[in-house]
Amino acid sequence: MDAVTPEAARLAGVTNSKPTREEAEEAVRTLIAWAGDDPAREGLIDTPKRVVKAWSEWFSGYEADPMAALGKTFEDVQGYDDMVMLTNIDVESHCEHHLAPILGVAHVAYLPRKAVVGISKIARVVEIFSKRMQTQETMTAQIADALTEAMQPLGVAVLIDAKHQCMTTRGVHHPNVSTITTTFTGEFKTDPALKDRFIRMVERA
Structure with a gap:
């Protein structure tokens, strides 16, 4: 480093x-x-x-560039045009206010416009942004923005469910509180049925 x-x-x-x-x-x-x-x-x-x-x-x-991780896409998908979704991506981050761990999972989906990206690259983008001093709100938006910039999809959905050790081990000492943040862009934001479908898939994950 x-x-x-x-x-x-x-x-x-x-x-x-x-x-x-x-x-x-x-x-x-x-x-x-x-x-x-x-x-x-x-x-x-x-x-x-x-x-x-x-x-x-x-x-x-x-030290990692999310745009580099998303640099290679694939257009030969045999006409596939439905949601691509990864669930339960581990999130291991640290809050920027106390440098205490943030531990949870991310659920990420996008609606391809012309191309798809290797699924491991999406997990890598989550990892890149989580391995920084963060707020969960910022991290959620950064993941969505990176996917949008790199792929220009029809829409992106990101949901992070995490527990903050700055709230668990100090301060109010509430160990069972989860923080949930979401970002929806494009058709995920304008199409309630698509957004609801994403949420239902998260609940089943």
Whole structure:
């Protein structure tokens, strides 16, 4: 995780150079000391390295371009023109307010105009946006916008159902509350029957 792509920098609002790994590890030591423990004790001596390595994985979406993931489409679909839908795509993100985990699933559908995209690429787009510091509302819209921009489909539907650990382990401490966000574009927005069909398929998933 040594470089930030221009696309990632634009989305994240990054204007300054990225700190080094050593600087990141020192920041972790500072937080450990602030919490009241000794970053030099045996059990914590390697924690800064582990934390930075974990952040490299948790926030790998900053280095990935969703447009590149959606770059290849297929037009030879034998006239298929119905909904394409993926259900229960794992969402592992972190809220941008407390950096606490957001865990849940995404359901994504689109109505092809001329071409389809490999189904794994849709899951990859969800992963790219989830591996960033996020709000669920923003992430939901970003997924729909990326599919719309890359494929120009007749419509896109996205529903994310997730639990926020910033609400579970701190603050109000309500562990059983799910947050559901949706974005509908094109025919999913204008055709109530199509939207209802999407929702029914989500409920059966």
